[in-house]
Amino acid sequence: MPKQKAAPRSRVKRVRYSVHLPQADEVVLTGDFVDWDPEAIPLHHDGRNEWYAHLELPPGEYQYRLRVDGEWRDDPRASQRVSNPFGTQNCVLVVA
Numbered sequence: 001m002p003k004q005k006a007a008p009r010s011r012v013k014r015v016r017y018s019v020h021l022p023q024a025d026e027v028v029l030t031g032d033f034v035d036w037d038p039e040a041i042p043l044h045h046d047g048r049n050e051w052y053a054h055l056e057l058p059p060g061e062y063q064y065r066l067r068v069d070g071e072w073r074d075d076p077r078a079s080q081r082v083s084n085p086f087g088t089q090n091c092v093l094v095v096a
Contacts, residue, residue, distance in 0.1 A: 011058040013095050019075050022049035024068050031064030031093070033057055038067055063090035 021027055027043040033055075034040035043051035063082060066073045074081070078091035 012056045013059060015055045015057060015093075015095055016052060017043075017055055017093070018046075018050050018052040019043070019066065019077065020049055021051055021068060021076075024051065026067075026069055027051040028067040029053060029064060030067065031062050031090070033062045033064070057095045059095050062093045062095065064093055065090055 017029060019027065027045075028039060029041040029043055030036055030038055031040075041053050041055070043053050045051055063084075064075070066075055072088070074089065075091045080092035080094070081089040082092060084090045
């Protein structure tokens, strides 16, 4: 698994990312914080309906997408989105 971009430890925040996808068998998170590697961060299933991962990122805005069972998908709970060059949208994660 590729490492996330390094940042000074004092500025790094630990963020729990989760998404509600009850029908999914596999969920992978990728984004500009891992150079859009499509296999970057496999999410863990909590045994119910949530998929999650813990991220360590400095404060800022990050664009991301999900791969759900091999297909690109949006985060259904993302409140911010931006257009991408593929005619779809990237979700935005804000780390305060």
